[in-house]
Amino acid sequence: MPPGRPALWGAAGLPDWTAGALQEPAFVRSAGNNNKGAPDILANDMKIVVPVKRVVDYNVKIRVKPDGSGIDLANVKMSMNPFDEIAIEEAVRLKEKSGAKEVVAVSIGSAKAQETLRTALAIGADRAILIEVPEGTNVEPLAVAKLLKALVETEKPDLVILGKQAIDDDSNQTGQMLASLLDWPQATFASKVVPEAGSLSVTREVDGGLETIKVNLPAVVTTDLRLNEPRYPSLPNIMKAKKKPLDVKKPEDFGVDIAPxxxxxxxxxxxxxxxxxxxxxxxELVELLKSQAGIL
Amino acid sequence: MTTLLLAELSGNALSPATAKTLSAAKDLGGDVHILVVGSDVGSAAETAAKLAGVSKVLVADAPQLAKGLAEEVAALILSIAKNYSAIVAGATAYGKNVLPRVAAKLDVMQISDITKVVSPDTFERPIYAGNAIQTVQSSDATKVITVRTSAFPAASEGGSAAIETVAAPAPVGISTFEKAELSKSDRPELTSAKIIISGGRGMGNGENFTKYIAPIADRLGAAMGASRAAVDAGFVPNDWQVGQTGKVVAPDLYIAVGISGAIQHLAGMKDSKIIVAINKDGEAPIFQVADYGLVADLFQALPELDAELQKAGR
Structure with missing residues (x-):
């Protein structure tokens, strides 16, 4: 496995990371349209927004500041939240294999989040929007959901795909909150997404196993780990990403109060x-479990 | 000051997660009402009414609520939310799916996955996969909270709360349930088991789980779990996964076999009372959290363990 890749997927038996792009997508083509390469008309014209977050890299062992004021973020490697990487990959696959029209990556963060958006563009998003806040600003999931709602109202996507949670604050809320504010249905913790006419059939990872639900479009989907394996962007795509449009906006442009x-x-x-x-x-183990731990 | 607790069901029965969430709800002070949502959930409501410290059980029984769709359950909770100062649920797949929808409509910042109630407005919760603990204070009028159930004891029985019906609002109708593929097992559920035995990549394949781990699980009445590596390698299903991205557990005894102890696995089991690690690599990080470590080849150690447990009368 290449260095720097989140250990999240670090298992034996997985195909080489770079092979991810060559694999069949995690969603299944609808019946009657097995013609590889031809867009699946069911996702035709679909516009997809994918919010991404810049977080401390998964491989970094974080350090709590001794004075209890937070996590030491100085000189720490930052990356795209792994669940968001899966979200971008899924959106790009929907475009490549099912004819979705456009993928727009969005981030809410400091100017440095532009790097994260460039990664999303290199994976295959068409354009990006940064809602910029000063470095170190804590934007809570509720405020993020409100900003995204305002953005959705102007962008008018058919689908928003997000990571199920960010690996820094581990809140697992933003997607659900966005769906709620928009009065859209949600399909959280997705491990399989199948476009259908006017809806999505989504298989979800739940506590006892899997469940499949159908959500009307427009909808919000949040990704779980098994949905897909994100590709490594190729060098030409990284170069191309530098030329793709990246708009910068401010929370005030959307009239949203982001106070925590x-x-x-x-x-x-x-x-x-x-x-x-x-x-x-x-x-000896069994003896100690009995006599010392008193557990057997 | 009254707290509404969204009950967790397992099929039509009350899940043990509910009694644990109840302990957190009681820590908030004030009365606790349990909301049982579903279809044909009368017996779950009766079980909930017997939990100590519950002053009322509300039952919402309607076809659109049968499968726990977030849109429908959230609409129901919102229809009665104004009566409550706090709304809590377990931080389970169900609770995590439903509650943020409620919080957003109430314009409240949800407090996710709490591990401690410091005071009615202040809570501890893990961040960075449990590598740091944050203490947060909420200024919102209604507190919307999900609870890490493994961090709280199950509330005992001994109550006799009144059971009332609550009317379900009109169906939202923007999502439909298609099917469930739930793992069937006679073993206890991971999140409520007193003993768990988990295998990692060192197990080599799925058959070895059946051959080496299952007999010991049967003997101990234990649940079977796995590391993310074992799940990724396709040895066992994903719902066996213990860890930050899987289930967070805290049994009395956790036996980790062939698990090296990656950070995301430790995050899911390090609150277990007693941890036993069996691994052939004596340097594996799992030994840094294990109370009892055995450096051994698991394919020899597990049959021996089975025999020793039998000798010990298990």
Whole structure:
């Protein structure tokens, strides 16, 4: 596996990362349209918005500031939230294989989030919009959802695909909140997306296994890990991405108040767990579990 | 001050997650009403009414609510939300799906996945896959909260709350349930099991889970889990996954076999009371959190463990 790739997918038995782009997409073509390369008319003209977030890279072991004021973000490698990378990949596949019309990547963050948007453009998004806030501004999921709602009202997409959660604040809310504010249906934790006429059939990862629901379009989908394996952008596509349009806007342009509702009182290290003992044999293990741990 | 708790169902029965969420709800102070949503959920409502500390059980029974679609359940909660100072649910696939929809309409910033109630407006929650704990204070009029169920004990029985019916609003009708493919097992569920035995990439293949881990799980009445690596390799289904991207568990005993201990796995099990690790690599990070570590080839150690447990009368 190439270095720098999130360890999230770091398993044996997976195909080489770069092969991801060559694989069949995670969605299935509708019956009667197996003609490879021909767009699936069911997703024809679909416009897709994909919000992406710039976060601390998955491989970085974060450090809590000793004074409890937060996470030390100085000189830390940043990347696109892995779930959002899956969202971009899915949108681009819908365009490549099912004839979706346009993929617009959106980020809410500092000027540096332009790098994240360029990655999205290199994967295959057509254009990008940055809603810029000053470096270090905490924009909570509710405010993000309100900004995205305002953006959706001007862009008028048929589908918004987001990561199910960002790996920094782990809130798992934004997609659901956006769907709610728009009065759109939602298909969260998606592991398979199948375009149908005027709707999507989405298989979701739920606690007991999988469930499939149908949502009317327009809709919000949030991605789970098994939806697809994002491609590595090729060098020509990275070069091309530099020329794709990237608009910069401000929260004020959308009339949205982004003041946080939650006050972070402190950030602390989790209770650490000490290593215990190494046992010499299975018999000793069972004996200790009985006598010392009192568990068997 | 009254808290509304959205009950979690497993089929038509009350899920054990509900009793754990209830403990968090009680920590908020004030009365707790449990909302049981579905179709033919009378017995779940009766189970909920017997939980200690519940003052009322509300039952919403309507066809569009039968499958827990977020749009329909959120509309129902919103129809009664004004009566409540807090709305809570377990941070399960169900709760995480429904509650942010409610929060957004109430113009409230949800507090996700809390592990502790510090005071009625202040909570602890893990961020960065549990690598940091944030203490947050909410200024919103209604608190909308999801609860990490493994962080709270199950509330005991001993209550006798009144059961009332609540009318469901008109169907929203923008989504439909098609089918469920739920894993069938006689073993306990991962999130409620007292003992869990999990396998990792070291298991080599799915058959080895059946051959080496299942007999021990049967003997201990344990749930079977897996690391993300084992799921990615296709050994076992995704709903077995323990970790930040899977299920977060905290059983009395967690046995990790052939699991190296990647950060995302540790995030899902490090609150277990006793952790046992069996791995042939003595340097594996899993040993840094294990109470009892055995450096051994799992294909020898597991049959031995099965035999020793049998000797020990299990």
């Amino acid at each position: 509702r939650l006050k972070v009182l402190k950030t602390s290290e989790p209770a650490s767990r000490k290593a215990g003992v190494k046992v010499g044999s299975v018999a």
